[in-house]
Amino acid sequence: MTIPIAIVGGGKIARDQHIPSIAALGDFTLAAAVTTARSPLAEVANFRSIPEMMVAMPQVRAVALCTPPRGRHAQVMQAIQHGLDILNEKPPAATLSEAADFAASAKAAGVVLYQTWHSREAAAVEPAARWLAGKAIRRVVVTWKEDVRVWHPGQEWIWEPGIGIFDPGINAISVITKILPGPLTLERAELRFPENKAAPIAASLAYAGNGFPVTAEFDFDQKGPQTWDIDIDTDGGALKLSMGASKMAVNGKAVNVGEEPEYFHLYRRFAALVKGRQSDADFTPFAHVADAFMLGRRSVIEPFE
Amino acid sequence: MTIPIAIVGGGKIARDQHIPSIAALGDFTLAAAVTTARSPLAEVANFRSIPEMMVAMPQVRAVALCTPPRGRHAQVMQAIQHGLDILNEKPPAATLSEAADFAASAKAAGVVLYQTWHSREAAAVEPAARWLAGKAIRRVVVTWKEDVRVWHPGQEWIWEPGIGIFDPGINAISVITKILPGPLTLERAELRFPENKAAPIAASLAYAGNGFPVTAEFDFDQKGPQTWDIDIDTDGGALKLSMGASKMAVNGKAVNVGEEPEYFHLYRRFAALVKGRQSDADFTPFAHVADAFMLGRRSVIEPFE
Numbered sequence: 001m002t003i004p005i006a007i008v009g010g011g012k013i014a015r016d017q018h019i020p021s022i023a024a025l026g027d028f029t030l031a032a033a034v035t036t037a038r039s040p041l042a043e044v045a046n047f048r049s050i051p052e053m054m055v056a057m058p059q060v061r062a063v064a065l066c067t068p069p070r071g072r073h074a075q076v077m078q079a080i081q082h083g084l085d086i087l088n089e090k091p092p093a094a095t096l097s098e099a100a101d102f103a104a105s106a107k108a109a110g111v112v113l114y115q116t117w118h119s120r121e122a123a124a125v126e127p128a129a130r131w132l133a134g135k136a137i138r139r140v141v142v143t144w145k146e147d148v149r150v151w152h153p154g155q156e157w158i159w160e161p162g163i164g165i166f167d168p169g170i171n172a173i174s175v176i177t178k179i180l181p182g183p184l185t186l187e188r189a190e191l192r193f194p195e196n197k198a199a200p201i202a203a204s205l206a207y208a209g210n211g212f213p214v215t216a217e218f219d220f221d222q223k224g225p226q227t228w229d230i231d232i233d234t235d236g237g238a239l240k241l242s243m244g245a246s247k248m249a250v251n252g253k254a255v256n257v258g259e260e261p262e263y264f265h266l267y268r269r270f271a272a273l274v275k276g277r278q279s280d281a282d283f284t285p286f287a288h289v290a291d292a293f294m295l296g297r298r299s300v301i302e303p304f305e
Numbered sequence: 306m307t308i309p310i311a312i313v314g315g316g317k318i319a320r321d322q323h324i325p326s327i328a329a330l331g332d333f334t335l336a337a338a339v340t341t342a343r344s345p346l347a348e349v350a351n352f353r354s355i356p357e358m359m360v361a362m363p364q365v366r367a368v369a370l371c372t373p374p375r376g377r378h379a380q381v382m383q384a385i386q387h388g389l390d391i392l393n394e395k396p397p398a399a400t401l402s403e404a405a406d407f408a409a410s411a412k413a414a415g416v417v418l419y420q421t422w423h424s425r426e427a428a429a430v431e432p433a434a435r436w437l438a439g440k441a442i443r444r445v446v447v448t449w450k451e452d453v454r455v456w457h458p459g460q461e462w463i464w465e466p467g468i469g470i471f472d473p474g475i476n477a478i479s480v481i482t483k484i485l486p487g488p489l490t491l492e493r494a495e496l497r498f499p500e501n502k503a504a505p506i507a508a509s510l511a512y513a514g515n516g517f518p519v520t521a522e523f524d525f526d527q528k529g530p531q532t533w534d535i536d537i538d539t540d541g542g543a544l545k546l547s548m549g550a551s552k553m554a555v556n557g558k559a560v561n562v563g564e565e566p567e568y569f570h571l572y573r574r575f576a577a578l579v580k581g582r583q584s585d586a587d588f589t590p591f592a593h594v595a596d597a598f599m600l601g602r603r604s605v606i607e608p609f610e
Contacts (some may be wrong), residue, residue, distance in 0.1 A: 073490060094491070095596035096401070097589070101488040161494075162599040183406040185378060186399070189466075198602055284402070290595035291400035294467040297503055298603065 003085075003274060004031035006053060006060045008075055009067035010039035010046075012152075013089060017118075018064050021263040027271035032057050050078040062112075062274060065089055068157035073098040076113075080105050085112040087270050090170060091163065092283060096290050103281045114270050115281040117174035121265035123257040124241050124248035128232075129179040131250065135234040140180065140209060142216035144172040145227040148201070164199025166289045168228075169218040174285040175230060175245050182210025184288065189296035194304035201304055205292060221304070307334040308390075308579060311358060311365045313380055314372035315340035315351075317457075318394060322423075323369050326568035332576035337362050355383040367417075367579060370394055373462035378403040381418075385410050390417040392575050395475060396468065397588060401595050408586045419575050420586040422479035426570035428562040429546050429553035433537075434484045436555065440539040445485065445519040448534045449477040450527035453506070469504025471594045473533075474523040479590040480535060480550050487515025489593065494601035499609035506609055510597060526609070 005028040007014050019041070022028045032053050033041040040046040047053035053060060062085040065075050069091040076093075079086050086106065092115055093099040099115075106113035119125075146168055152158045158167055177184065184207040191200040201221055207214040228244040240249045246262070248255045273280055310333040312319050319338075324346070327333045337358050338346040345351040352358035358365060367390040370380050374396040381398075384391050391411065397420055398404040404420075411418035424430075451473055457463045463472055482489065489512040496505040506526055512519040533549040545554045551567070553560045578585055 095600060096592045097488065097596050098490055100589070100592060101490075161602060183402065185403055185406075284405070287401045287405060287595075290592075290599045291402050294595045294598040295400060297466060 010035035119171035122245035145222035309336035315344035381407040424476035427550035447521035
């Protein structure tokens with residue numbers, strides 16, 4: 001018995017990742033979509049809203065919310081009202097208060113809420129956590145640099161207040177908050193805003209980890225090679241996660257962590273949560289983003305075109 | 306049997322509110338203080354740190370943390386390590402992540418954590434909540450305007466990133482998140498930064514309440530009369546809270562809500578929490594402040610001197 005699921009939001013991430021993952025695995029069947037008139041998904045019935053879909057297709061049992069974060073609160077609340085289990089893409093919502101509210105509502109209603117962090121599902125994350133166990137960490141350096149033109153072509157929402165470089169940056173934060181022991185305490189943050197944008201294009205962050213420093217450099221204006229690296233120096237050697245934690249090396253030597261794509265892992269986990277009636281809604285990475293905005297000193301740089 | 310308590314932080318709020326409230330009520334005895342060399346409290350032994358105090362005075366059972374929010378995380382963790390029950394002044398910490406971490410640690414250790422919001426203890430808050438029950442709210446207008454020179458004379462910490470006008474503003478937020486039904490969703494925020502400061506001196510916020518709009522105007526550069534008002538228009542009349550929710554009027558007519566000072570109410574509540582071994586640690590107001598920084602558009606205004 002597969003679970004009939006609908007995708008909400010017909011953008012790039014739905015097409016690049018969600019549809020192929022649902023199709024490749026056996027747990028879900030793509031039953032419908034909720035999209036705008038200009039971005040319908042092929043081969044399924046498309047609706048304009050969750051309530052409209054549920055009138056026509058009451059057999060839908062779950063939704064994958066893949067829209068920009070503004071408006072996500074209303075969608076999650078509609079899904080809850082229809083008793084649907086929910087996979088919620090990152091970023092989770094426009095604000096922390098929205099996320100806290102819908103998490104409480106999902107819990108009260110007994111629907112499954114899976115707040116996904118796709119980078120946490122990358123192949124090297126669990127092996128890295130196992131390798132780190134029992135070692136003393138000396139220093140962590142995060143370098144997350146990509147070209148927004150490639151990954152978010154023409155997307156306006158990415159420049160809304162609160163997002164910008166933190167759309168990829170929250171992926172790095174989701175990994176380090178998963179694999180490092182103890183809390184991360186933000187000590188300094190610098191956010192760089194293009195003169196013509198309401199969101200930062202780059203950020204430099206410095207944390208106190210649990211006995212070791214953590215620095216992060218995020219840049220959304222990276223030409224040439226793209227970099228998604230986490231370097232962790234320990235008393236037992238140097239760990240390197242690269243390609244968004246899909247690759248792992250120890251002291252420069254590659255470690256085989258398999259090649260399962262992030263979103264396969266992610267949909268397997270959603271299926272297990274739905275079957276076990278368990279939610280997984282950790283907003284720690286989002287709180288770290290809010291913290292960076294709250295403490296961050298801002299500078300204005302040249303316009304972004 | 307009174308509870309031996311120590312005050313941590315010998316600044317204005319400790320002297321204006323905490324010491325008189327502890328002295329006036331019967332539940333606690335001020336046993337010691339943790340202060341800097343330049344701000345010792347009179348009539349008690351002063352120490353430089355919680356661990357130093359606990360060596361000399363192991364009979365201390367509780368602490369009231371009244372320091373600026375930066376550094377609060379370390380103090381709460383030290384208090385937890387010494388098994389002390391904790392009253393934590395607002396703002397709670399430098400970041401939400403710090404607050405989430407120490408709240409989890411307090412829970413795991415079984416110490417009482419009371420995250421205070423002194424404006425929630427104001428005399429009109431509970432009567433206002435009762436009066437609102439069953440009425441349909443049409444509109445909420447918050448006006449919180451005070452002169453930082455009067456209330457924070459010479460205080461440098463108030464201009465650290467993340468604070469500024471939100472030091473008083475969080476008081477207003479703590480009241481509306483207590484008395485209004487349902488969640489508040491931030492729709493727009495504008496933060497005004499003096500050219501020479503890292504924190505905003507004024508903010509304009511617009512929320513969607515649960516079926517009604519909520520607007521808030523915060524200003525830290527108010528000359529003349531100080532204003533701490535919340536106006537709530539309903540289908541059953543107009544409610545006005547003034548003087549920081551210590552006064553209440555319905556349709557322009559004053560309602561007697563008594564005159565108990567906020568900090569008397571607050572210390573009575575802390576005593577009840579300690580006796581019942583219950584924590585009360587709601588960080589909702591702090592999340593709303595982080596949200597305002599995350600979504601807020603910034604403008605730079607004339608320098609503040």
